[in-house]
Amino acid sequence: MEALVPFTTSGQLLNCVDKKMLVALRDGRKIIGVLRSFDQFANLVLNDAVERIHALNEYADIPRGIFLIRGENVVLMGEVDLDTEDTIQLKQAPIEQVLQKSLQLDEERAIKDSIRDEILKQRGFCTERVEGDVDVHRYGHSPYNI
Secondary structure, three states, X not given: OOOOOOOOOHHHHHHHOOOEEEEEEOOOOEEEEEEEEEOOOOOEEEEEEXXXXXXXXXXXXXXXXXXXXXXXXXXXXXXXXXOOHHHOOOEEOOHHHHHHHHHHHHHHHHHHHHHHHHHHHHOOOOOOOOOOOOOOOOOOOOOOOO
């Protein structure tokens, strides 16, 4: 008897329609909203979407409304548990405050990574980055794109 092959196409999303979902994107953003529609390419339409940013123990939500996500940009997608959603261990803070902390943490991380990259380079490893690579330190969070 043949083993069943798991059904892993975009059709699997059918069970997620009309549920609150968290979607992690390739550029590092996290979008939370109600999945309303999808297609064969896993392009998604989220309703009442917010972009959640966090730094240390604080978070802020940037309202985005209806949000269309191209399927190739989805890294991870999961259903939000409505029973435990209100018990997160982060405290909500003003957007500007969280953005400022996030940028500061990104700068600190960039300095540490450049030191690490230099050490790896001295030991013969390549830390090549090319145009088009996702910059892990910049998630598109600047005070100007709210």
